[in-house]
Amino acid sequence: MRILVLGAGAVGGYFGGRLHEAGQDVTFLVRPGRKKQMDEQGLVIHSTHGDYQAKVKTISAGEQAEPFDVVLLSVKAYHLEQSLIDLAPYVGKNTMVIPLLNGVTHLAKLDEAFGEEKVIGGLCFIETTLNEKGEIEQYSEQHDIVFGERDGQRSERVERFKRAFDQAKATGSRSEKIKVSMWQKYLFIAVFSGITSLMGESIGPIREAPGGRETIRELVREVALIAYNQEPELNEGVAEITFSILDHLDASMKASMLRDIEKYGEVEADHLHGSLLKMAPEGVSLPRLTMVYAFLKVYEGKRKQDQGR
Numbered sequence: 001m002r003i004l005v006l007g008a009g010a011v012g013g014y015f016g017g018r019l020h021e022a023g024q025d026v027t028f029l030v031r032p033g034r035k036k037q038m039d040e041q042g043l044v045i046h047s048t049h050g051d052y053q054a055k056v057k058t059i060s061a062g063e064q065a066e067p068f069d070v071v072l073l074s075v076k077a078y079h080l081e082q083s084l085i086d087l088a089p090y091v092g093k094n095t096m097v098i099p100l101l102n103g104v105t106h107l108a109k110l111d112e113a114f115g116e117e118k119v120i121g122g123l124c125f126i127e128t129t130l131n132e133k134g135e136i137e138q139y140s141e142q143h144d145i146v147f148g149e150r151d152g153q154r155s156e157r158v159e160r161f162k163r164a165f166d167q168a169k170a171t172g173s174r175s176e177k178i179k180v181s182m183w184q185k186y187l188f189i190a191v192f193s194g195i196t197s198l199m200g201e202s203i204g205p206i207r208e209a210p211g212g213r214e215t216i217r218e219l220v221r222e223v224a225l226i227a228y229n230q231e232p233e234l235n236e237g238v239a240e241i242t243f244s245i246l247d248h249l250d251a252s253m254k255a256s257m258l259r260d261i262e263k264y265g266e267v268e269a270d271h272l273h274g275s276l277l278k279m280a281p282e283g284v285s286l287p288r289l290t291m292v293y294a295f296l297k298v299y300e301g302k303r304k305q306d307q308g309r
Contacts (some may be wrong), residue, residue: 004029004068004090006083008038008058010128011100012074013136013169017043020056027065029086033235035060035132037286040271044135047167049143052212061085067092070161073099073110076246077271080106085111089130091118098122100146102189102268104230105275107150121178122147123185129259146276148178183231188242190223190272191216192254194292195266201256204251217243219288226280227241264303269296 001024005016008028020026020043030038035058045052059065066088075083080101091097097119099106110119125127128138145165149155155298158174165172175181192203195216197208206212225237234242257267281288 001025001070001152001160002066002068003027003072003164003172005074005162006087007074008034009044009074010136010138011126012072013043013045013075013130014126014128014138015100015124016072017052017054017056017136018143018168018170018251019164020051020054022164022166024164024168027059027068029090030058030060032060033056033159034134040057040282041134043213044133045138046135047138047143048141049138052169062089063124065090067095069095069157070283071095073092073097073101075101075269076266077101077103077106078266079174080109084109096120096161098161100124100145100156101271103186103271103275104179104273105232116269118145121150121182123174123178123183127253143169144173146173146175146178146181148175148181150179152176152178158299173242173308177190177233180231180233183227183234184238186260186272187220187223187227187238187257188245188288190276191219191242192246192249193257194273194289195219196255196293198292200261202252202254202258203246203249204253207247207251213247216246219292220246222286222289223276225284225286226276230279261299264306266303267296267300269293269300 002028003019005012005026006029008030016028038058042053042055065170067219071087071091091114095118099178100122125142127140127297128136131137149158160173162172194262196203209222220239220243228234260267276289277293
């Protein structure tokens, strides 16, 4: 099985690296600067599950290569359009595309670009970063990737990819309700990224502030209302489960969106929170979600203005 990983950042680099470590045929499609870095020092992973460093195959957009069996798409939503252009030569009639983006609206764009039959559902659970040397640092217990056919059927291509993780130091599992799984994560990440970014603080101090827990609970309720409307198969108790998860997170945890804001970087405001507001039932009041989105758009506007100076 020939696997192409688009992006060798913290997430794509980690899962692609673990598959390479397990003996899979993995190639990384990366930008020229990252390609030079990886060609010189290899792919480097520091993890509680075991360190790994190895020379890996890399290509940049436009380089010749036969279509791949699997494309693992691990990019931020604001890079998706360019990624679709870069990927096109490497997606053949039998290629399976597995996106690991948060949210759900990217699926329609992938369907349009490659055909619905090629695109399955996917998500991951991992806390990982790329340090200043381009090395991947991963120190949490979770390093899981979940995938499955969007119609819930079993397929040989999904089973084959699942078997690729049998010897890997990462967990790969198949979901028969991948759309439900994606919405469950979307609910969590929209609230977690929204509340920590809005408050500019890790989750612990927000929970302990006067009215903090109630604010989190109400934001969960608002996003869950949209999620239930879009995916009726969601468990009725998913809102309470999501709140419980947020209430028991380590106090120091903060969303990657807040980390991006702290670095004055780009954020996925439209892809995550803006898309939810567009999907909301007409006439429903969503004051907390609206406030989160407004804050993020003000941040984006200021960042764009500063970059234009």
